[in-house]
Amino acid sequence: MKFSTIEYVIREVFFSFRRNSWMAIASVSTVAVSLFVFGMFLVIVMNMNKMIDTLESQVEISVYLEDSVAQAQIGRVEEKIASMQGIAEVRFIDRDTALARFRERLGEQQFLLDALGEKNPLPNGFEVRVHRPDMVKTAAAAIGQIEGVEVVKYGQDVVEHLFDITRLIRIFGVALMFLLAGATLFIISNTIRLTVIARRKEIAIMKYVGATDWFIRWPFLLEGVFLGCIGGLVAAAVLWGAYGMITAKVYETLAFFPLIPAHPFLLYILLVILVCGVLIGALGSTISLKRFLKA
Numbered sequence: 001m002k003f004s005t006i007e008y009v010i011r012e013v014f015f016s017f018r019r020n021s022w023m024a025i026a027s028v029s030t031v032a033v034s035l036f037v038f039g040m041f042l043v044i045v046m047n048m049n050k051m052i053d054t055l056e057s058q059v060e061i062s063v064y065l066e067d068s069v070a071q072a073q074i075g076r077v078e079e080k081i082a083s084m085q086g087i088a089e090v091r092f093i094d095r096d097t098a099l100a101r102f103r104e105r106l107g108e109q110q111f112l113l114d115a116l117g118e119k120n121p122l123p124n125g126f127e128v129r130v131h132r133p134d135m136v137k138t139a140a141a142a143i144g145q146i147e148g149v150e151v152v153k154y155g156q157d158v159v160e161h162l163f164d165i166t167r168l169i170r171i172f173g174v175a176l177m178f179l180l181a182g183a184t185l186f187i188i189s190n191t192i193r194l195t196v197i198a199r200r201k202e203i204a205i206m207k208y209v210g211a212t213d214w215f216i217r218w219p220f221l222l223e224g225v226f227l228g229c230i231g232g233l234v235a236a237a238v239l240w241g242a243y244g245m246i247t248a249k250v251y252e253t254l255a256f257f258p259l260i261p262a263h264p265f266l267l268y269i270l271l272v273i274l275v276c277g278v279l280i281g282a283l284g285s286t287i288s289l290k291r292f293l294k295a
Contacts, residue, residue: 023190024227030187031231031280032238034180035273039239041177042269045169050260061128061140061154069148074124077148081128084142086135091127098122123150185284221285228281229274236270 063081065074074092082090093101099120130139136154144152206216243266247259 023187027187027227027284028231028234030180030183031228031277032234034177034183034280035232035235035277036238037180038177038276039235039269039273040242041169041172042272043239043243043266046265047260048165048169059130059133059136059154061130061136061143061152063126063128063143063149064123064151064153065125066148066150067123069124073148077146078126080146081126081143084139086130086132086139087128088131089129093125093127095120095122095124098125185280185287187284217289220289221282224281224283224285225278226281228277228279228284230277231281232274232277235277236273239273240266240270 078090099122130136140152140154250259
């Protein structure tokens with residue numbers, strides 16, 4: 001493309017912005033809101049995934065033995081558990097250790113255990129970890145069949161509920177983004193269409209004197225890209241500030257909450273937002289011009 005052509009395209013874009021300033025502002029605002037919502041849902045879903053991964057890595061199977069199991073048999077039970085497929089670690093927890101942990105969890109309410117006196121009602125047991133979270137249910141069922149094992153418990157229900165929540169967030173986010181993308185495309189295409197209608201006589205003359213469709217199309221295409229890019233930049237700036245404020249508030253109250261650090265995670269999200277803004281702008285221009293120019 002010649003320098004004179006590039007200069008002409010840029011000049012036409014800025015002239016169109018001045019002539020349709022209110023529609024341009026509406027287009028930029030719609031793109032910014034749409035991409036901000038998209039970015040927020042993306043950030044939420046990815047942080048939910050990280051939280052679930054963290055919880056999954058901490059899922060343990062608690063195995064409680066029958067009171068009648070002798071000390072010698074405990075070792076055999078441990079060997080059977082450790083030899084099972086998918087078992088990563090087996091830790092024996094005697095009843096005294098279990099009672100000490102329970103007292104620690106009660107904190108200031110430890111006096112509730114005073115009525116027991118010297119009696120310890122808690123059984124011996126094991127804490128079992130598996131290589132993958134999806135093995136927990138199968139491993140727990142197999143461990144429950146071992147002679148001497150009374151009860152097997154695991155916290156898989158909590159993780160499954162979190163998966164359901166994440167799935168709903170993803171579905172809702174995708175549906176909302178389709179609606180917002182449709183609204184954005186509609187406004188941008190109408191902005192470009194107003195410019196095309198205002199210049200339809202000029203376009204007809206240009207075609208009559210031999211101007212190619214691409215020569216005519218470039219100013220409008222670039223206008224759509226600029227609108228999308230500016231909207232993306234606005235959305236990216238707001239998202240950057242919002243995520244920084246949210247993470248700061250969360251870390252003040254929940255210091256160990258597994259949020260994804262802003263750097264470099266947020267840079268990738270902002271790059272996606274900018275690319276989406278440019279693509280939406282280009283697509284809106286293309287849709288608008290199809291009625292006036294042959295493909």
